Amino acid sequence: MKSSLGSLLGRLAIAGLSSVLLAGAVSAASIEDVLKQIDPATGKAKDTATAFTLSGIVSARATLADGRALAFVQPSGAAGVAVLAGAADAARFIPRNDVSFTGTLGEGPFGSAALVVKAGSVSVTATNKAFGAAEPRGADFFKDASSSAGRYVSLTNVVFAGPKFDGTGTAKVKGDAGEVTLLLTSTLKDRDVPAGALNVFGVPVKVDGGWRLLAARFLSVNNRTAQALATKHTCMTCHNPDIKAVGPSYRDVAARYKDDPEAVAKLTLQMEKGGGGKWGLVPMPPLGAKVPVEDRQQLAQWIIGYRWDALLAE
Ligand code: HEC
Incomplete structure (x- = not known):
């Protein structure tokens, strides 16, 4: 009963009859519901008719040679679903984005099922979200x-x-x-x-x-040592690697400087002299008197290491 109603709603949604009905189906579909429609033995989809509307956090993605994106969308701390998005929607499937979208199960790029995203159905409700420990x-x-x-x-x-x-x-x-x-x-x-x-x-x-x-x-592998150094030098009272606080998140800083060969020098200078106006109205105080030059270098290297988040999401 439930699944036939689901597929009826799915067909109506495909026909574009009613976004109100589709919205009714939204709350029903969880990532778990979608995973139940994939045969664990073969990896193939059992139901390719229902249009599922889901939300979840993107954990990983890659742009394929044909411009489409293969991404995973996770509930916190549990198994996620593979999602295949066309080139026009691909940019919204950036890791740590919280996304909502509609899709039907179909063949993924490597033979197993993926949720194929309906073009234009994707909205990003938040960025820089955490999705549980690895x-x-x-x-x-x-x-x-x-x-x-x-x-x-x-x-x-x-x-x-x-x-x-x-x-x-x-x-x-x-x-x-x-x-x-x-x-x-x-x-x-x-x-x-x-x-x-x-x-x-x-x-x-x-x-x-x-x-x-x-x-x-x-x-x-030395990430925790660097983070301990940042804690010692009070950086972590204003910064978090993943989330914007008083200062920008380090992954946002690293994304901005991802292709800048002078990045380490610029970040080291910011620690020494402080500065404002690049990320908002609040300035960062100068810390050169408290943070030795070797530590500034090490911290800058650590922060810029987060650029791979952005490079892998291109
Ligand atoms: C009192 C709060 C505070 C502390 C402590 C602090 N920062 Fe900042 N930081 C900020 C703010 C605010 C900004 C944004 C400044 C701007 O808009 O230009 C910032 C910006 C930055 C940037 C970006 C620079 C750029 O060029 O884009 C880096 C890198 C940085 N901080 C690293 C550090 C490190 C490393 C420490 C510890 C040694 C530290 N911060 C301590 C508040 C702080």
């Missing part, structure tokens, strides 16, 4: 990541295999326990890979029978 995983876990399919995980302590990204939309990283292939946006072509040991955050995806990680964020 489950830490080693490289060996990706031999069979099915227990974390659709969940937000972090692949810990890996290094990139090659010096630059190519245009294939994949890259290999190595850990103690083997190699993992990352899925990432093809626009990274020719960019230098991040240096040193990293934790890669993202969502496991099955591609041609093998598990890959759709990458959303790269952070140095």
